[in-house]
Amino acid sequence: MTAFIxxxxTEKAREIEIKADxxxxxxxxxxxxxxTDAIDAAYRKKFKQATMSQQITQSTVANKTRLRVLGARQALLDDIFAAAEKRLGEATQDKARYAAVLKGLLLEGFYALSESDVRVRARKADYEIVREAIGAAAAEYxxxxxxEVAATIDEEDDLPDGR
Structure with a gap:
């Protein structure tokens, strides 16, 4: 009987052990x-952060490059404008060429405005040459x-010297 018990x-212990296993x-x-899910989630989060950081870095570098290009372009434009302003002062030295340029500009203005009465602003120093250019441009127009176009110099509101 003890052997049976x-x-x-032993069988009950084996069953309990199997069930516990x-x-x-x-x-x-x-x-x-x-x-595993927690590790995958942490990996996805870190990957997303790394991707975002990389995109921010790329954007920052691109913006810095763009700003450098814009700065260089602005410096070049400033140089061009300074050179043009310097050459504009020299343009009035050759009177014949200056008169031809004024006539062409006036004629272009007459065509663009298509008005019969036009007032022209000029520097006091250029009144005489502008009068001649107005006559020639009006005749060609x-x-x-x-x-016909009647153009007059606006002597009340003249342009300042140096321009």
């Missing part, structure tokens, strides 16, 4: 899955379009 106890395996796989 011992046998029953199964529960342990289930709990272990559940914990492994949870930790009449010849080309067939309509």
């Amino acid at each position: 011992k046998q029953e106890a 199964e529960e342990f395996a289930i709990e272990k796989s559940k914990l492994v899955r949870q930790e 009449k010849e080309k379009t067939g309509s």
